[in-house]
Amino acid sequence: MRLLRNVFRRKVRSILTILGIVIGVFALIAMGSMAEKLTLLVDGGIEYYKDKAIVSEGGGMAFMASPMSKDRIKEVESIDGVKVAQAEINMLLEDLEAVNFGQPPMIVGTDLRGQEYESFEITFAKGRDLKEGDHKKVIVGSDLVNKLDAKVGKRIKIRGEKFEVIGILEKTLTGPDLTVVMSLADAQELYHKTLPDVLRKELKAEDLVTGITAFVDEDHDPDKVAKTIGKEIEGLSAMGPKAFQDQIGSAVGVFSAIITLIGLVALMVGGLSVVNTMSMSIAERTKEIGIRKAIGASSFKIIRQFLMESGVIGIIGGLIGLGLGIAFTSVANAAGNESGTALFLVTPRLAISAVLFALILGIIGGFFPAWRASRLNPVEALRYE
Amino acid sequence: MSDAMEGNLNQIVEVIDLHKSYRLGKNNFVHALRGTSLSIKKGGMTAIMGPSGSGKSTLMHIIGSLDTPSKGEVWLAGNRIDNLPKKKLPKLRASKMGFIFQGFNLIPTLTALENVALAAEYKGLSRKESAKLARERLDVVGLGDRIRHRQSELSGGEQHRVAIARALVNKPDIVLGDEPTGDLDTETSREIIQMMKEVNMTTGTTFVLVTHDPEVADSCDHQIQMRDGSIVDDSASKIDGSTKTLS
Ligand SMILES: Nc1ncnc2c1ncn2[C@@H]1O[C@H](COP(=O)(O)OP(=O)(O)OP(=O)(O)O)[C@@H](O)[C@H]1O
Numbered sequence: 001m002r003l004l005r006n007v008f009r010r011k012v013r014s015i016l017t018i019l020g021i022v023i024g025v026f027a028l029i030a031m032g033s034m035a036e037k038l039t040l041l042v043d044g045g046i047e048y049y050k051d052k053a054i055v056s057e058g059g060g061m062a063f064m065a066s067p068m069s070k071d072r073i074k075e076v077e078s079i080d081g082v083k084v085a086q087a088e089i090n091m092l093l094e095d096l097e098a099v100n101f102g103q104p105p106m107i108v109g110t111d112l113r114g115q116e117y118e119s120f121e122i123t124f125a126k127g128r129d130l131k132e133g134d135h136k137k138v139i140v141g142s143d144l145v146n147k148l149d150a151k152v153g154k155r156i157k158i159r160g161e162k163f164e165v166i167g168i169l170e171k172t173l174t175g176p177d178l179t180v181v182m183s184l185a186d187a188q189e190l191y192h193k194t195l196p197d198v199l200r201k202e203l204k205a206e207d208l209v210t211g212i213t214a215f216v217d218e219d220h221d222p223d224k225v226a227k228t229i230g231k232e233i234e235g236l237s238a239m240g241p242k243a244f245q246d247q248i249g250s251a252v253g254v255f256s257a258i259i260t261l262i263g264l265v266a267l268m269v270g271g272l273s274v275v276n277t278m279s280m281s282i283a284e285r286t287k288e289i290g291i292r293k294a295i296g297a298s299s300f301k302i303i304r305q306f307l308m309e310s311g312v313i314g315i316i317g318g319l320i321g322l323g324l325g326i327a328f329t330s331v332a333n334a335a336g337n338e339s340g341t342a343l344f345l346v347t348p349r350l351a352i353s354a355v356l357f358a359l360i361l362g363i364i365g366g367f368f369p370a371w372r373a374s375r376l377n378p379v380e381a382l383r384y385e
Numbered sequence: 386m387s388d389a390m391e392g393n394l395n396q397i398v399e400v401i402d403l404h405k406s407y408r409l410g411k412n413n414f415v416h417a418l419r420g421t422s423l424s425i426k427k428g429g430m431t432a433i434m435g436p437s438g439s440g441k442s443t444l445m446h447i448i449g450s451l452d453t454p455s456k457g458e459v460w461l462a463g464n465r466i467d468n469l470p471k472k473k474l475p476k477l478r479a480s481k482m483g484f485i486f487q488g489f490n491l492i493p494t495l496t497a498l499e500n501v502a503l504a505a506e507y508k509g510l511s512r513k514e515s516a517k518l519a520r521e522r523l524d525v526v527g528l529g530d531r532i533r534h535r536q537s538e539l540s541g542g543e544q545h546r547v548a549i550a551r552a553l554v555n556k557p558d559i560v561l562g563d564e565p566t567g568d569l570d571t572e573t574s575r576e577i578i579q580m581m582k583e584v585n586m587t588t589g590t591t592f593v594l595v596t597h598d599p600e601v602a603d604s605c606d607h608q609i610q611m612r613d614g615s616i617v618d619d620s621a622s623k624i625d626g627s628t629k630t631l632s
């Protein structure tokens with residue numbers, strides 16, 4: 001390969017340049033895969049909530065579980081446009097020890113009232129869905145299988161209680177991956193135990209609910225229904241899909257954009273080193289350029305040759321960076337999997353754009369030096385020693 | 386291909402009143418060529434001699450379309466080439482001319498074969514065809530067993546032969562050599578000249594060689610002497626007895 005020989009004519013220099021690109025692409029993959037993971041999480045949420053309104057006590061965030069009374073269900077269902085209201089318990093699978101990126105593992109208890117209206121598709125890798133009357137049975141999300149050591153038919157411990165695994169979910173790349181689903185009654189019991197003593201004595205487990213999901217009729221706008229719920233029912237607030245997108249989607253979007261930008265900047269720095277390397281390489285090869293012109297190379301061919309060389313530097317750096325990035329994120333995810341927090345997701349679009357970006361950067365970095373080389377006067381270039 | 390020139394088609398190169406000056410600073414000019422005229426016969430071997438700085442290389446570069454004159458005309462095989470648009474020059478160089486320069490004129494990262502093939506590729510041949518042609522030419526110059534060697538793995542004489550093979554690969558009308566044997570010992574220099582003569586005889590390719598070596602000049606059939614940017618002696622004009630003998 002003539003091209004590779006030219007690129008590696010100065011080994012150390014080329015390797016350093018490639019390293020610059022490698023680090024840039026690696027940073028882009030590491031940062032970008034975090035952004036991708038978050039984005040998919042939010043996308044999943046948007047998809048899930050598109051025909052629902054999440055009802056909670058007061059004005060708090062839907063995910064923060066504060067108890068409310070089960071009687072609220074009737075009230076919510078009385079609102080025009082609500083098909084059915086499903087009572088839920090949302091709680092952490094285990095108490096958090098540290099601040100956590102992304103979504104923590106969750107327990108969801110549901111009274112299954114909305115089951116037949118569910119539009120969000122979830123398929124089972126193994127086993128079956130929860131049904132009415134199931135007691136001490138759970139469905140486990142794909143990212144929690146390792147952590148909980150779950151197998152269909154096996155009994156696992158959740159918050160100190162034993163449960164039988166009846167189903168394992170297919171990977172969704174979003175919320176359900178980090179979720180254990182059980183019956184409302186089971187979850188109520190678990191939740192009851194976590195309450196402070198004062199509350200525990202006062203409240204009965206079977207009255208506890210942390211959230212209500214209102215399934216909205218197709219011919220009603222869930223955002224409007226959410227608004228109506230908040231207005232008509234004293235002490236409740238509700239969030240429609242748009243509010244979800246505005247509150248969570250935009251915050252995560254900004255965060256994703258920032259970390260992706262950091263990766264891009266790192267890659268740009270790598271791109272600058274390509275400009276430097278190609279300029280030096282072309283200065284060294286002035287005489288060669290003169291010879292090439294004398295034997296009939298057009299300016300176009302000179303430019304093309306040097307662009308191909310810088311493009312190769314970009315591609316090699318890009319592929320190595322991608323490889324390291326994938327290796328790093330999968331090791332980090334595997335380590336995180338123990339605790340149920342996979343932070344990174346290298347999507348095909350991220351991988352392809354990172355390598356493509358490195359290639360384009362290489363070509364852009366090589367363009368100015370190549371263009372200058374193509375304009376060298378052949379006689380002067382030949383005289384150059 | 387040739388009708389533009391009313392002149393003699395036996396002349397492959399016709400140079401008319403060529404001037405070249407370089408600007409050094411504001412009002413300081415170097416006149417490298419001052420009204421040079423010459424004709425070079427098709428199929429011949431011409432030697433250009435003269436002291437250092439007399440304008441030999443400048444003349445060769447202009448004939449070879451690598452440089453443009455300040456004034457004057459250059460005709461190649463009946464076509465004027467000094468005023469061609471820049472875009473046409475690569476094709477002209479690739480298809481009509483072969484260059485042999487003094488010193489390191491091979492591309493060091495490429496093998497002998499690739500160096501020779503490159504010229505054919507620039508002319509527009511495919512890689513495969515170019516490699517095939519290059520192999521043939523390297524055989525002609527006796528380097529059939531050295532095609533995978535790089536410059537650093539070839540002796541000085543071998544490097545020159547590769548350069549000759551490269552100059553010949555596109556079957557040019559004319560081969561321009563600027564001191565093609567300048568850094569070789571007498572023995573190798575003789576071999577190289579012998580080889581050029583053979584190619585000249587068998588293919589009819591015209592050679593124009595700048596040289597300081599009287600022996601090389603003697604083995605050519607046409608000698609031109611330059612001094613201070615002018616031709617002071619031209620063996621061709623003596624033979625027809627027609628024109629000028631300066632100095
Ligand atoms: N780019 C340039 N700028 C200024 N002066 C130049 C340039 N190129 C050549 N010259 C001058 O033009 C004159 C002729 O140079 P040229 O290279 O043609 O000489 P030459 O006959 O080939 O000499 P040599 O035998 O040493 O190679 C010299 O005086 C040289 O200094």
Ligand SMILES: [Mg+2]
Nearest residue numbers: 441442443563
């Ligand atoms: Mg010279």
